[in-house]
Amino acid sequence: MEQETEAVPRKRKEADSALATELGRPPWDLEDKQPKAKKARLSTILFPETCEVTHRQLCELLKYAVLGKSTVPKPSWCQLLHPNHLSSVVIFILKGMSQLHFYKFYLEFRFLRKTFKHKFSLPPPTSDFLFDIIGLQKKKSTRGFPRTIEGPLMSAVLKSSTNLQNDPIIQKYGCEKVGLTRCLLTKEEMKTFHFPLEGSPNCENFILTKCDGSITDSSPLFGLDCEMCLTSKGRELTHISLVAEGGHCIMDELVKPDFKILNYLTSFSGITKKILNPVTTKLKDVQKLLRKLLPPDAVLVGHSLDSDLRVLQMIHPYVIDTSLLYAGKQGRRFKLRFLAKVILGKDMQCPDKVGHDTIEDARTTLELTRYFLKNGPKKIAELNLEALASHEELKAASQEPGNKGGPTECPNMSVLECLDSVGQKLLFLTRDIDELSSSRNCQTIRCSSNKEVLEQARVEVPLFPFNIVQFSFKPFSPILAEEMKKRMKTKWTEMSTVYAGPFIKNCNIEAVKKMFNSLGPVESITLVLETYMPHFCIQYEVLEAAQLAIETMNGILVEDSYIRVHRPVTEFTLECDILVHELEQDSENQGIIYVAGLGETFKEHLLDQSSLFPGLEAVILPKDVKSRKQKNYCFLKFKTRDNAQVALEIFKGKDWKLKGRHALTPRHLQAWLKDIHPEPATPSGLQIVPPLLEKHVFQTLKENHAKIVAWRCNQRIERLYHSLSPGTLCLILLPGTKNTFGSHPGLGLMKIKEEENDTPGLGV
Incomplete structure (x- = not known):
């Protein structure tokens, strides 16, 4: 389900709050622009459908929180206002937990879901989650050379022999020469690095090349590079070049995007409005030509090739990505310009050249x-x-105009190094310390239990500007996790299903379908055959539609028959009313309403009448992936819950034939549920059989224990959160889990603590 976000123009005297509409950078949660005392504030982008924030993007935010806008670029996915007014940063890591834990034990995580408005998905963790987001390394890893090495000392380091066995390229490929097929990315690697693949989310309409699997070490190589611009849809192709193995360019095309261009990105692409105006070539023409030019055994070569294939909306399973072929320690990816200079001895991408x-x-x-x-x-x-790159970064930093010796951020600088550059120290509290190497600006305290982590945090956290408080939990067994994930999918399906009836025996079936479809998209509607009078089972795509059907149609008169609308009564829906109430109170859903029954002209009509709806900030319009048509419902985002309630009352009073209610489903939850497969993803040869009674009881006991653990974790974080000073940027990270059975994405929550009068909760 694609979602389009529209700006809502203001007709009052306040500052303009027009919102960006591109998918790659949707609207901000707008801030009040009236003069106020400066304090750190946080707002996030309305995420695209995946709602995923990468570890690199998370690192962007943390570096910006440490150094501020004077030395690092702003985060690409959220807006941190006045970072210099932050009092501290505290990161809670719930090691061993994933997004599955949060929604399986949603009611137990009461404080987290009601306090933290900004929630986002995290990709499954790599082998070193702490290094990815902070720069803390495992003992077995060897750090790169210190960034303070200069002059003759650096020269000596570069000439010295290194421990080759620790080099990631040697660890992956060995010391001997390898053939072409050994350099191809595996399917698992392509999935990890977000290459488009058959069956992957958001790749349903991608075009396959004519590859037939006949790849050998003598297969032909083709270099591919694309440039793009920013449109109302997101990033779209504007220039493509395809070079054959001998160096001859066989395709060099400018491409006219399908959607309105918002930014030509000229500094990168070299494309301007004047250049693109006469172009008539479209994406579909490029796709057709590529399929014609590439032989069945072609191997595509590029640098960060995943972005090129995504902008081409094409799938090719045989690729070599030079950013990964030459990857450094901890997955560090060097720039193409750097690799060309140190390996090939050639200068490229000259700074005096545009694009x-x-x-x-x-x-x-x-x-x-x-x-x-x-x-x-x-x-x-x-x-x-690694040493050459560090040397280049130092050299570039020293030559930067206006650099007077203050802290300067290098592109690959870690959060830990940023803290070191401003003379700050990191506090790390954890039960798992043996695996971590020491660092001069990291104070690490090992605790014997999660309870001791909490006790130490309450004493030590106020003394440090940057803190990591890590609680460790035993992850679910792979089989239990897959079974729980499957049950979650079933639970949400049953919660989004209603039974309606009785209807008269000769009822107008089409009229019934139309009536229920007006409340939201229907996945299926079936006639129940086990009843004397006709009943229907309606399964909706979104939970809000099912809840609206129960609230507005239960007890109404339809063709001389009073119908009852209710959910199926199963183990999954017994406490459905409690869960629905708690979802409505979720801080992420505050100020958002669901509206059903939209016509084709609803958007324009709403914008014309926007003065009737104070506080309206954004309109989220889902679209069908295949047909690209707008669906018959939307979400309206308001500044406050009161604004949203006023809007619902207005809809009731007007003859717009619309029905609405407060939102229930966080968007990242919808994205997560969509990715859950109906069958557990177990390795071949392993079968899950129906458990014996004893096994079932044991599984239930484990789930009950996990429920208690989740409740206790929520209480501990609440207790510590209340002791934090105002202005603290607080992040909760459930990193996710990964093993040979499969992976489970993580979840992040964040908030800047404000002044509060609440008394601390009774944590344990």
């Missing part, structure tokens, strides 16, 4: 791949790319 040369970039990736195949991994490892 990148796509032919040059594509040709360079081919040269880098051929160099790797010709010289082997050992030759690459001996270059010590």
Whole structure:
């Protein structure tokens, strides 16, 4: 389900609150622009459908919180106002927990869901989650050379022999030369790095190349590079170059986007309005030509090739990505310009030239791949790319105009290094410390239990500007996790299903369908055959529609028959009323209403009447993925819950034939449920059989224990949160889990604590 977000123009005297409409950077939660005392404030983008924030994006926010806008760029996915007015940063990590835990034990996490308005999905964790977001390394890892090494000392370091066995390229490929097929990304790697694949979310309409699987070490290589602009849909293709293995460019096309261009991104793409105006080539033309040019055994080569394939809306399973082929420690990805200089000895992407040369970039990736195949991994490892990159960053920082020795952020600088550059220290409280290497600006305290972590945090956290408080939990067994995930899908399906009847025997079935479809998109509607009078089972796409059917149609007269509308009574729906009430009170749903029964002109009509709806900030319009047509419902986002309630009353009083209620389903929950497969993803050869009674009882006991753990964790965080000073940026991270059976995405929650008069909760 695609979602389009529209701005709502103001007709009053306040500052204009027009919102961006592109998918890649949707509207901000707008802030009141009246003069106020400066304090740190946080607002997030209305996420696209996946609602996922990567570990790199999370790192962006934390670095910005440490250094501020004077030295680092603003985060791309959220807005932190006045970061210099933050009093501290506290990150709670619930190690071993995932998004599955949060929604399985939603009622137990009462404080978290009611306090933290901003929630987002996290990808499944890599092998070193703490390094990804902070820069804390495991003991087995060896740190790169200190950034303070300069002059003759740096020269000596670069010439010294390195421990090749610790080099990630050697660890992956060995020391001997490898063939082309060994350099291809595996399907699992392509999934990890978000390459478009058959069956992947949001890739339903992508075009497949003519690949037939006949890949060998002598298959032809083709360098690919694309440039794009920002449109009302997101990023769209504007320029593509395809270079054959011999270096000859066989395709170089400018492309006219399908949607309105908001930003040409000229500094990167080199594209301007004047250049693109006469172009008539469209994306579908490029797709057709690529399928014609690429042979069945073609191997595509590029740098961060996933973004090129996504903007092309094409799937090709045989790729070599030079950013991953030459990856550094902890997955560090070097820039193409850097690799070209230190490996090939060529300068490219000259700073005095506007935009990148796509032919040059594509040709360079081919040269880098051929160099790797010709010289082997050992030759690459001996270059010590990590030390060279650090040296280049230091050199660039020292040459930056106006640099007077203050803290300067390097592109690959970690949060830990940012703290070090401003003379601050990190406090890390955890039960798991043996696996971590020490750092001069990290004070690590090992605790014997989660309870001791809490006790130490209450004493130590006020003394440090940046804190990580890690609680550790035993993750669910893979089989139990998959079974619980399947049950969650069933639970949500049953909660979104209603039974309606009785109807008269000769009732107008089409009229019944139309009546229920007016409340929201219907997944299926079936006639119940086990009843004397006709009844219908209606399964809705969204929970709000089912709840609206119960609230507005139960007891109404339909063709001389009073019908009853209710949910099926199963183990999954016994406490449904409690859960619905709690979902409505979720802080993320405050100020958002669901409206059903939209016509084609609703958007324009609403914008014309926007003065009737004070506080209206955004309109979220879901679209059908295949047909691209707007669905018959939307979500309206208001500044406050009171504004939302006023809007609902207005809809009731007007003859717009609309029905609405407060929102129930957080958007990242919808995205997560959509990705849950109906069958557990277990390895081949392993079967899950119906458990024996004893096993079922044991499983129930484990779930009950996990429920108590979740409740206790919620209480501990609440107790510590109330002791934090106002102006503290507080993040809760459930990192997710990953094992050979499959992966479970994580969940993040964040908030800047404000002044409060509440008394602390009775934590344990």
